[in-house]
Structure formats: structure tokens, C-alpha cells
Amino acid sequence: MSKPVFVLLHGAGHTPRCWDRLVEELAKAGYESVAPALPSSGSTPPTPGWSTDVEVILNTVTNLVGKEHDIVVVMHSFSGLTGGTALDGLDKESRASKNLGGGVVRLIYVVAFLVPKGFQHSPHVQVGIVTVRPEDAKSMFYQELDDGIIAELVKDLQPQSFGAFWSKTTHAAWRHIPTIYIICEADRPTTVAAAQYLVDSAKAPGVSHKIDNLIKVDAGHSPFISKSWWTASILIEEANKSV
Incomplete structure (x- = not known):
């Protein structure tokens, strides 16, 4: 049986290069990964919503299935919104019911938005971009990394299309596909609390879900950079549960 392919979805303000360390670790273990560039990060002019992100994710996964x-989709931070929306009908079970091979077998949310269908941050859409100042990058994204490494990472940060934050989800993939959530306990305290709230809400009595594992790690917002070997081992372990 062939190994699953990892689709890695970067967060706001980042590019696929943020995954480089993880891609290298996965490759060492014989796993292929694909990291598409999501247009809401770095687009000029800024995108008015996240529809282009969803389209890229949909096309990437559709091509692979x-x-x-078999696909494992890894979502970081903001991309939990677009990834959770884009995968309608691409899960392994749905494709098998149509006598089609392949499909998404597992979702891995890394301190990512895990929200229900119809979620919208705010109905008041704002346009333009939001940027992260280099001096704020450590506290926001790279809490436990050395300043020299951060100085290189911030060179790759992109302006994020502000309008993408106000789009509305049309699907909740975690209700249909086996899901793991990773909480990074050295992240910002507010982010840690928000992540725990999202998981608790999704697993509340009466809510249909397929969240079957929750892992807490002593890492900041980007463990795939600070703990790339650990992250790769967790991804591989979780992927093998669903193949």
C-alpha cells in the first residue's frame, strides 16, 4: 500500500517556505508532501475574500485524489478556515461510495481554526492588508526560536489580505474526516485558550465530529519549524492510523 501524501496549508502572512524543515523531515522518512501557495497571503492587490485560497486547496487535493x-491535510492557524471549507466530498468515505479511489483520510489542525459550517468572524467586511512588524514576529509566531533564525524567517512574511478573515465557512471537514488537533502550549496565552475553546466546542455533547486525538506540546505557534522532527513523527504516526 502506498504511503499517504501530506498537503501542508500555511497560515496567514506566510508562504509555503515555512514548511521547508518539515518537508525535509517527511522526505527523510519517505513521505511526499505538497505545500501550495495560498493567494490571500501576499497578493497584490489584496484578495477580497478567501475564495481563491479555497480554490487552490480544492484543486491541489482533487489532483492528488x-x-x-490517500491524503492527510495539515492546517496551520488561519488555514483551518479555508482547509475545513475546501474538502467537501473529498474524504475517503465519500469517494469510495462512488467507487473512486483515494481521498482525504485524516486532518491535522495545528493551533488552527476548527469551526462549524456557517462560521464568520464578522459580517462587517474590511478590505486592505494586515502586516506583522518584524519586532512582533517572535511573540506572534516564533516564540521559542533564536533571534538569528527569526531574522531570516521574517524576510519571508507577507502582507495578508484582510478581507479573507471575514469570509463564511461552507463546510466543516472535521465532522466527516478523522481529525487530530495540536495545541501549542508555549503559544500566546490567548491563542492557547482560544484553541482549547474551539476543540471543546466541537466536542460538546450533541455535536457530530470525528476528532479522535488531542495533543498538547510545549512549543510556540510554529512547531513545524521549532520542532520539525517531532512534528514529522506525529504526522506520520497519525497518518498511519487512517491508512
Whole structure:
């Protein structure tokens, strides 16, 4: 049986290069990964919503499952919104019901938005971009990394289209696909509390979900950079549960 392919979805203000360390670790273990560039990060002019992000994710995963690959989708931070929306009908079970091979077999949320269908941050759409100042990058994204490494990472940060934050989810993939959530306990305290709230809400009595594992790690917002070997080992372990 072939190994699953990892689709890595970066967060706001980042590019696929943020995954470089993790991609290297996965490759060492013989796993292929694909990290698409999501247009709401770095687009000029800024995108008015997240529809182009969803389209890129949809096309990326559709292409892979069309080749009958099993897919594990890894979402970081903001991309939990777009990833959770884009995967409608691409899960393994849905495709098998149509006598189609391949499909998404597992979701891995890394301190990412895990929200229900119809979620909207605010109905009052704002346009333009939001940027992270280099001096704020450590507290926001790279809490436990050395300043020299951060100085290189901030060179790759992009302006984020502000309008993408106000789009509305149309699907909740975690209700249909086996899901793990990773909480990074050295992240900002407010982010840690928010992540725990999202998980608790999704697992509340009467809520249909497929969240079957919660892992807490002593890491900041980007463990795939600070703890790339650990992250790769967790991803591989979780992927193998669903293949």
C-alpha cells in the first residue's frame, strides 16, 4: 500500500517556505508532501475574500485524489478556515461510495481554526492588508526560536489580505474526516485558550465530529519549524492510523 501524501496549508502572512524543515523531515522518512501557495497571503492587490485560497486547496487535493492517493491535510492557524471549507466530498468515505479511489483520510489542525459550517468572524467586511512588524514576529509566531533564525524567517512574511478573515465557512471537514488537533502550549496565552475553546466546542455533547486525538506540546505557534522532527513523527504516526 502506498504511503499517504501530506498537503501542508500555511497560515496567514506566510508562504509555503515555512514548511521547508518539515518537508525535509517527511522526505527523510519517505513521505511526499505538497505545500501550495495560498493567494490571500501576499497578493497584490489584496484578495477580497478567501475564495481563491479555497480554490487552490480544492484543486491541489482533487489532483492528488484523482491519482488515487490517500491524503492527510495539515492546517496551520488561519488555514483551518479555508482547509475545513475546501474538502467537501473529498474524504475517503465519500469517494469510495462512488467507487473512486483515494481521498482525504485524516486532518491535522495545528493551533488552527476548527469551526462549524456557517462560521464568520464578522459580517462587517474590511478590505486592505494586515502586516506583522518584524519586532512582533517572535511573540506572534516564533516564540521559542533564536533571534538569528527569526531574522531570516521574517524576510519571508507577507502582507495578508484582510478581507479573507471575514469570509463564511461552507463546510466543516472535521465532522466527516478523522481529525487530530495540536495545541501549542508555549503559544500566546490567548491563542492557547482560544484553541482549547474551539476543540471543546466541537466536542460538546450533541455535536457530530470525528476528532479522535488531542495533543498538547510545549512549543510556540510554529512547531513545524521549532520542532520539525517531532512534528514529522506525529504526522506520520497519525497518518498511519487512517491508512
